[in-house]
Each structure stands twice: as structure tokens, then as C-alpha cells.
Amino acid sequence: MHIVIELDRQRLRLLAEDGALLREYPVSTAVRGAGEQRGSYQTPRGRHVIRAKIGAGAPRGAVFVGRRWTGECCTPESWAAKPDRDWILTRILWLSGCEVGLNRRGDVDTMRRYIYIHGTPDAVELGKPGSHGCVRMNNDDLIELFDRVPAGTPVNIVEHSQKESACAQQ
Secondary structure (H helix, E strand, O other), X not given: OEEEEEOOOOEEEEXXXXXXXXXXXXXXXXXXXXXXXXOOOOEOOXXXXXXXXEOOOOOOXXXXXXXEEEEEEOOHHXXXXXXXXXXXXXXXXXXXXXXXXXXXXXXXXXXXXXXXXXXXXXXXXXXXXOEOOOEEEOHHHHXXXXXXXXXXXXXXXXXXXXXXXXXXXX
């Protein structure tokens, strides 16, 4: 299996080894668009892998800070009280870049930028950019994806969906 994240469509596609579509999910990537530079608050492009899976067994809506569950769960009330907080919920799929100079090492290192696929409050609108660089997903969708993919799963982040077929192959 592999994952393709299409920034223009704000979609995450889970694909079988033969390229067949297994599942498609709406996401929200960076409001500042695509970019790899540390501190840019943009979503990095290129080939990645899921380096670590964090949060197995945590409750839906579990709040993570520094990749650790705080014991708190996001509720409509807690989200309404802090709507500008960068909520990292439910599960974390921590991405690591594969392309030296583009998304690996130095000032463009995806993993050192703490770029994740993670859950978001239910009230957050998906299907349009809104994150600080990560890939936000509906919590139920994220639990499903988390349970289906192992660490090491390839993830391609592409700006335009027409590039998907050329970039999806690892």
C-alpha cells in the first residue's frame, strides 16, 4: 500500500500496490500552501514514509502535545474555548522525508519539522487548507487509516493531482 496526498484537491488517497484505489479521505493541509523550509508553516512535498505511529488505543479525540497524550479529550466546548489552538488529536502518523535536499536533512527535514497526519476537532472544515503544515483528518477516518497502514508506508505529497500517477510509484 501507499498514500498519495493531493494538495490541490485536499484529498488523501490510500492505494493498493497495483495502484487501485482502496479509500479516499478529505484532508486539510497548510493554509500557507506547499513548502519545505523549517518555520514556513507549509506542507512539504515529495516522497515520505510513515516513520512512527503514535496513539494506538487512545480514545477518539485524545489531545496530543509533544507526541504524548495529555489525558485530555477534545470536546466541542474545549474547542470553542480555544479555536486557534493547533489541536493534534486521536492518532499521529509522523512523516519522514526521503529526498535529501527537498524534504530530508538540514532546514527542510520533514521529521524535524514535526509534520504529521493527525486528527482534528469535528468542527474543523476539511477539504480546504487550514493547518500549520500538517495533514489534518477527520478522527474516525484517521483511526481507520491508522489501523490499515504500517510504519514504513510510502506517502507522496503532490501539489497537483495529475502528477499522482507518476509520483505514486516508489
